[in-house]
Amino acid sequence: MSEDRPADQTDVRMDDDLALRPEREATVGSAGGREPRGDGRRGDRRRGERRRGDRAMVPEADFRSYYGLPVLNEPTWHDYDIAGYLFLGGLAGASSILAAAAGVTGRPRLARAGKVGALCAIGGSFYALIHDLGKPSRFVNMLRVFKVTSPMSVGTWILSAYGPQAGLAAVTAVTGRFPRLGRAASAGAGLTGAAVATYTAVLVADTAVPLWHDGHRELPLLFAGSAMAAAGGLGLLAAPLAEAGPARGTALLGTALEAAAYLRMERRLGPVAEPLRRGKGRLVRLGEGLSAAGALLGATAGRRSRAAAVAAGAALLAGSACTRFGVFHAGIASANDPAYTVEPQRARLAARERQRNGVPE
Amino acid sequence: MSVDPATASGYTAHPQRMGFFTDTSVCIGCKACEVACKEWNAVPDDGMTFTGMSYDNTMSLSADTWRHVAFIEQPRPLGHQDPGVEGMDFRWLMASDVCKHCTHAACLDVCPTGSLFRTEFGTVVVQDDICNGCGYCVPACPYGVIGKRETTGVAAKCTLCYDRLGVGQEPACAKSCPTDSIQFGELDELRERAARRLEQMRAAGVDSARLYGHDPDDGVGGTGAFFLLLDEPEVYGLPPDPVVTTRDLPSMWRQAGIAAAVLLAGIAAATWGSRT
Ligand code: SF4
Ligand code: SF4
Numbered sequence: 186m187s188e189d190r191p192a193d194q195t196d197v198r199m200d201d202d203l204a205l206r207p208e209r210e211a212t213v214g215s216a217g218g219r220e221p222r223g224d225g226r227r228g229d230r231r232r233g234e235r236r237r238g239d240r241a242m243v244p245e246a247d248f249r250s251y252y253g254l255p256v257l258n259e260p261t262w263h264d265y266d267i268a269g270y271l272f273l274g275g276l277a278g279a280s281s282i283l284a285a286a287a288g289v290t291g292r293p294r295l296a297r298a299g300k301v302g303a304l305c306a307i308g309g310s311f312y313a314l315i316h317d318l319g320k321p322s323r324f325v326n327m328l329r330v331f332k333v334t335s336p337m338s339v340g341t342w343i344l345s346a347y348g349p350q351a352g353l354a355a356v357t358a359v360t361g362r363f364p365r366l367g368r369a370a371s372a373g374a375g376l377t378g379a380a381v382a383t384y385t386a387v388l389v390a391d392t393a394v395p396l397w398h399d400g401h402r403e404l405p406l407l408f409a410g411s412a413m414a415a416a417g418g419l420g421l422l423a424a425p426l427a428e429a430g431p432a433r434g435t436a437l438l439g440t441a442l443e444a445a446a447y448l449r450m451e452r453r454l455g456p457v458a459e460p461l462r463r464g465k466g467r468l469v470r471l472g473e474g475l476s477a478a479g480a481l482l483g484a485t486a487g488r489r490s491r492a493a494a495v496a497a498g499a500a501l502l503a504g505s506a507c508t509r510f511g512v513f514h515a516g517i518a519s520a521n522d523p524a525y526t527v528e529p530q531r532a533r534l535a536a537r538e539r540q541r542n543g544v545p546e
Numbered sequence: 547m548s549v550d551p552a553t554a555s556g557y558t559a560h561p562q563r564m565g566f567f568t569d570t571s572v573c574i575g576c577k578a579c580e581v582a583c584k585e586w587n588a589v590p591d592d593g594m595t596f597t598g599m600s601y602d603n604t605m606s607l608s609a610d611t612w613r614h615v616a617f618i619e620q621p622r623p624l625g626h627q628d629p630g631v632e633g634m635d636f637r638w639l640m641a642s643d644v645c646k647h648c649t650h651a652a653c654l655d656v657c658p659t660g661s662l663f664r665t666e667f668g669t670v671v672v673q674d675d676i677c678n679g680c681g682y683c684v685p686a687c688p689y690g691v692i693g694k695r696e697t698t699g700v701a702a703k704c705t706l707c708y709d710r711l712g713v714g715q716e717p718a719c720a721k722s723c724p725t726d727s728i729q730f731g732e733l734d735e736l737r738e739r740a741a742r743r744l745e746q747m748r749a750a751g752v753d754s755a756r757l758y759g760h761d762p763d764d765g766v767g768g769t770g771a772f773f774l775l776l777d778e779p780e781v782y783g784l785p786p787d788p789v790v791t792t793r794d795l796p797s798m799w800r801q802a803g804i805a806a807a808v809l810l811a812g813i814a815a816a817t818w819g820s821r822t
Contacts, residue, residue: 213572214623249781258607258684262681283813317681320699383806392656392682530785531780
């Protein structure tokens with residue numbers, strides 16, 4: 186019927202008769218009867234279908250988007266709050282572990298430094314987390330539910346278990362009162378500290394942000410390494426040389442772990458890892474450099490010289506902070522560029538298509 | 547395999563799952579839906595900006611834009627249509643975008659307060675008196691739908707006019723659509739209607755027509771609001787293969803567990819391995 190419609194007739198009409206809604210059935214593009222030509226866009230000639238209508242002539246390989254606008258909405262998190270929390274949470278968690286181990290092995294000053302540092306860091310974390318809320322007065326609404334599908338909910342409960350123990354551990358270490366309670370709290374803070382330092386990787390990975398989500402396999406190890414570097418740094422900074430051995434070792438191991446996880450992630454992610462090499466994402470590399478320098482300095486001159494140990498500790502702390510801010514900003518950049526959303530999904534669709542058609546990879 | 551989200555959320559007796567079929571081939575870009583939505587839901591203004599990129603000055607969905615009409619101009623013909631300009635091909639694509647009311651909704655999964663919930667109609671709604679504005683839902687949505695409203699500090703998005711559905715009314719946008727591009731109804735029936743419509747468009751020679759979001763086996767379990775598009779989804783600003791982020795959550799928690807164990811073991815090794 187479209188054939189006998191005049192070429193200039195519009196397909197879409199207004200009609201007040203409810204029984205008759207011809208506009209819904211309008212076959213737009215059928216009037217005219219001309220031989221259609223394609224403009225060569227990719228994707229219109231899929232699944233080997235017969236070419237006709239407005240099907241494309243030549244597949245086009247370039248990336249397409251809606252005027253270059255992002256597909257995703259930008260995370261509303263502020264970097265000083267949330268990237269800051271990623272750093273402080275890691276520092277707190279790993280410091281509690283180091284402090285517990287130092288306490289058991291008879292290094293009271295390293296233990297005390299770790300406990301006090303952890304309490305300050307977790308205090309800062311709570312401040313940052315609540316400050317970032319759109320309605321800080323409703324923070325307690327986090328405690329309405331427990332949801333494993335929400336890492337933020339799980340994290341709230343982890344922090345609720347960790348915070349009081351870290352507080353008790355620090356207070357008993359400083360005052361010297363209730364030593365048995367202090368030992369129990371230190372052990373508890375150490376164990377829950379491991380969760381505090383690593384769950385944050387799941388927190389950012391459980392989003393549609395391409396870099397964070399796709400990096401979900403390596404990010405927990407990267408964060409664990411970065412947390413170790415920070416805790417080692419704090420130990421180097423605050424503990425006397427004679428007790429700082431575990432801090433030096435922790436810094437070295439953490440730096441190595443972080444670097445290995447980073448390399449693996451960068452290799453596996455391919456193009457999606459690009460934002461790590463651009464703009465503020467480069468902070469990650471800076472952070473790794475600082476951590477490596479700090480860990481090496483700590484393990485060499487830092488064994489004998491207090492000044493070198495302090496410098497090494499400061500470099501390690503700064504390095505860990507840079508890494509977290511870098512990962513944070515690279516993630517935001519990956520969300521703001523539609524290419525990182527569209528292209529991996531296109532590749533996934535193409536791979537599925539090949540599989541369906543039995544074509545080997 | 548098709549899941550009924552209301553049943554999965556624990557409703558025993560509930561109405562049919564309701565949704566939208568947005569047939570973009572008859573959209574005329576009038577933006578009546580954008581206006582009707584703002585009016586009915588008292589959605590605040592989203593800024594008077596001139597984008598200069600097309601007739602679209604709304605740009606994208608956000609806390610203050612619950613319907614967004616995309617406008618695309620392309621140097622290619624639409625089916626058999628003759629644009630009437632010598633030596634030049636062009637077509638306009640218009641599409642009214644909205645929250646997809648996913649079967650597996652990432653925004654709802656990650657919300658730590660339980661503010662986002664599943665209604666008896668299978669839709670996804672924010673309770674703005676519970677939301678504390680943590681913003682987790684914003685980067686979780688694979689479609690870039692939900693946002694945090696500056697003025698109130700809490701999350702906001704399309705409710706599929708929950709209040710209207712409750713009294714048997716269709717949503718404001720669908721009601722106002724002059725061409726029935728936005729069709730509201732029971733999702734099962736809409737899916738059948740869309741399949742018929744796709745056949746009709748293909749038969750008329752518009753081979754670029756395709757459905758988007760109708761498939762219950764896609765990465766979000768199918769959407770409650772799905773579309774008939776005339777080009778690739780990304781051309782309209784839609785992700786071509788969205789996946790609910792929580793699908794990978796078991797593997798994420800496992801990796802975090804490994805990392806926590808490595809962290810404990812590493813510090814233990816450094817401590818006990820070090821000479822005093
Ligand atoms: S489209 Fe986004 S905001 Fe809407 S239900 Fe799905 S995840 Fe939630
Ligand atoms: S901003 Fe509100 S609705 Fe969104 S995840 Fe947080 S509490 Fe839930």
